Amino acid sequence: MTGTRSLIRRAALGTAAVTTAVVLTACGSDDGSSDSGSAAKESASASTEATAEAHNDQDVSFAQGMIPHHQQAIQTARMAESRASSSEVKDLAARIEEAQDPEIKTMSGWLKAWGEDVPSSMPGMDHGDSDASGMPGMMDTEGMDELMDASGKGFDSMFLTMMVEHHQGAVEMATTEKEEGRYGPAKKLAADIITTQNAEIEEMNKLLGKS
Template sequence: MRKNRSTTRRVTAAAVAVTAALLLAACGNDGDSSHEGGHGSSSSSPSPSASAAADAHNAQDVSFAQGMIPHHRQALEMAKLATGRASSDQVKDLAARIEKAQDPEIKTMSGWLTSWGEEVPAGSMPGMDHSGGHSGMPGMMSDKDMAGLEKASGKDFDSMFLTMMIEHHEGAVDMAGTEKKSGRYDPATAMADDIITAQTAEITEMNKLLGKN
């Protein structure tokens, strides 16, 4: 009787041990399987997703670059006129700073458009008339405005330049605000933020030079 009980206990213990081993093996396999799956997805997904995030842009980013390039070009044309026509050293200094800031931004935005496979606005665009293709762009001067600035000199030029450039800057700030709100490409929204900060400060400076502040 004792012998039978002892045998039964050994058989039961063995069965429990086998069952436990099988359960452990199953858990181990499941763990390996889920770990491999998780590792596989985590190692392969960050790279494309990070790349996509870095390169992501939308229609607003394209519109911002394609609009701001000719907008900046006109500001440069106005600024270059100040060299030989302005009477105020402060106006000449402001014009030089505008050139220094906006020329590199044109190059940067042109690079973005090229990398996106989008059209870069063509060459120089003197005096974009409001009846032309950029009529919806805020702050752009007409051909008549630009012709008048070219004919002015001395204090008349200073006053005309500052008045026109304030309007021009206000248009750029408006365009940059739209980009900050709706753009997706981080470098473009960062540039928009820089434009708002720099040109808002210059608007204040120009108003002071005109005696408005």
């Protein structure tokens, strides 16, 4: 009888010990998860702040300037669909539009994320302002009107001449961004613009018989 009581008592003590261990483990787990969750939240917050601060005024100027610059290039390229006589000019114009339209969307996204103004339209886009010439390579209202009135080989020559200058302006703007910008993706886009548009300048000069 005494032996039986002793066995029961040992079993009860063993069960209590296991229960206590489980409770302590659970508490330790809860505390760890809480600490881990807080650390993750703090890390995410720090990352967001770092991203928000990873640009400078030059990055903003680059995006706000290059968007209307690209818009004019696209507007000009679209004229080639019905006015150009050369298949090479039409092909080049299509590639310009295909490359620059997504870049406008990308830069607009950056500006929104930074809380900066996104240019809604190009200066002089609707022929209401000649201030478009304020940025390197931008065509003024008079030049755009002349291009719109041209067709055939005359359009081809004028388009290529004006677009060479327009591309040179974009390369100048992109070079400044590459040298003075801070935001990695913007500097990468600037480098891509320099490479792509320099190649297109060479192509257009060949079509003009200049090289």
